[in-house]
Amino acid sequence: MRTPPSRTGTRETDGSSVRIGALVPLTRPGWVEAGRHLLAGLELAARDVNDAGGIGGRPLELLVRDTAADPQRAADAVDELAGLGVAALAGEYHSVVARAAAARADAVGLPFLCSSAVLDALTDRPTPWVARLAPAQSHGWRIYADFLLGAGHGRIAVAAEPSAYWASGARILRDHLAPHGGAVFELDARTLTPAALCDELVGTRATALLLLTGFPEPAVSILRSVRRDRRLAGTTIGAPAGQPEFAEWAALTAEDGAAVPFLRYLPENPTPLGAGVEKALIEILDEAPSFVAFEGYDTVTVLADVLRTHGTDRARIAESWSGVEVEGTRGRIRFSREPGIGVWQWAWPPVQVVDRDPAAPGRLRIRHSG
Incomplete structure (x- = not known):
């Protein structure tokens, strides 16, 4: 019997909240540490959105599901979350898992803003339902x-x-x-x-x-x-x-x-928003946040802006990707259609090649920027 999707992060509501489904690897064989950073960014942004008045006065609620790096589990979670009435999906780190989630989101007509997965072929065909913050693998690896x-x-x-x-x-x-x-x-x-x-x-x-x-x-x-x-x-x-x-x-x-x-996807000099978010993430994680945590924060920031502007109708959200212009933690976020990529893509987040300094392994050195 297949393990059902985790119900981590679900809580009873009176129906007044605006719900976003969040896909995150929180258990093995998923990369748990990356999942923890991704979730920290998602949850911090949701908290900041609610502190600023929510979505038209309604609280933003994350329904978190553990994908555990399992593509079928992620697809099942998409179906479950769609049935629970989420306005959109966010998250995922593993490319093969995000690919399964994107295919299912496309099939059921649920907007999905992918946070961290980079595989160019996130979908087999062009889709209006999926957008992505992470750079395509071909961009970063070149x-x-x-x-x-x-x-x-x-x-x-x-x-x-x-x-x-x-x-x-x-x-x-x-x-x-x-x-x-x-x-x-x-x-x-x-x-x-x-x-x-x-x-x-x-x-x-x-x-x-x-x-x-x-x-x-x-x-x-x-x-x-x-x-x-x-x-x-x-x-x-x-x-x-x-x-x-x-x-x-x-x-x-x-x-x-x-x-x-x-590779990491951060600017050489943080934006004012990025600097403030970094400080808050350090308190949450008790360590320096990775770029994955910033991807999580930016994901909810973008979706909150779309929800405020276009409401919770899924079709209207999917139609809005081309008009997004949001200040994120790593720069201004806009989506476009890029050759060979079937989803709406932020082109491009900052890209760095970094390593740990042999003289002080806790310190990172920027070796190259693109």
Whole structure:
């Protein structure tokens, strides 16, 4: 029997609230730490909306469902939330899960503002029902490829597991590097032990290895093996999906986890709104917020603006994406139709390549901006 969607965050109301459904990975095998940051941003924004008078005097209520990185569970949650009368959906971190949620939202006619998933093909066909705040993977990963080229890395190895997301990332890197004479070598992280992967890596003569794998395993074991292999001294290790941003990475990898460049979607200098939200998020999370928390905050901020302007009719919300112009924590948010992307897209959030400073792993260094 399939595990039913979590009822986390649901509370009884008298029907006067405006409801938004929130999809968040809160349990394993979902990336729980990312889910916690996403939820913190969503809930903080909802609190701020209500402190400012709500939606036309009505409180904004989040109905939170735990997707646990399960696409079918997310699709089931969409059906449940649609039946509960939510005006729109928000959230999700995992791309394959967001893809399932987007397909179901499109099928039932429920507006969905995706917070964090980046897979270009979020839907199989163009849809008016779905918009996205996170940059498309092709945009962010090309910027990452430019960083690699600028750092002198033309031969790149990827330790990859089977996944539409990881396969898409490897293809983006290969297509972007090839015109510059670069090459990408794929190593199967599912079948190779960390030691065997190091042997294969030596044979590629790659100067950089990218971890396109699950976290904490096998990413942490591969990282440690490469760091300890004298044949691979000087090899750059990268994690474009952003794992090193989170405190769990630092706790599990210690000094091995420094100098591992990753993508994050924050401006170099925070906006006034972003600075205030960052301070509030630190109090909630008891640690520095990741870019995912800001994505959560911006999601509810956009939806609240749409709801104030256009009401709770789902069709009117979906028709409003093209007219959105909202000041978010990371800049002014507008949506457009971008080539090859079937959803309304913020083009583009700020993109940085960042790593942890080896001299102080708690400090992040900006290595490249795009």
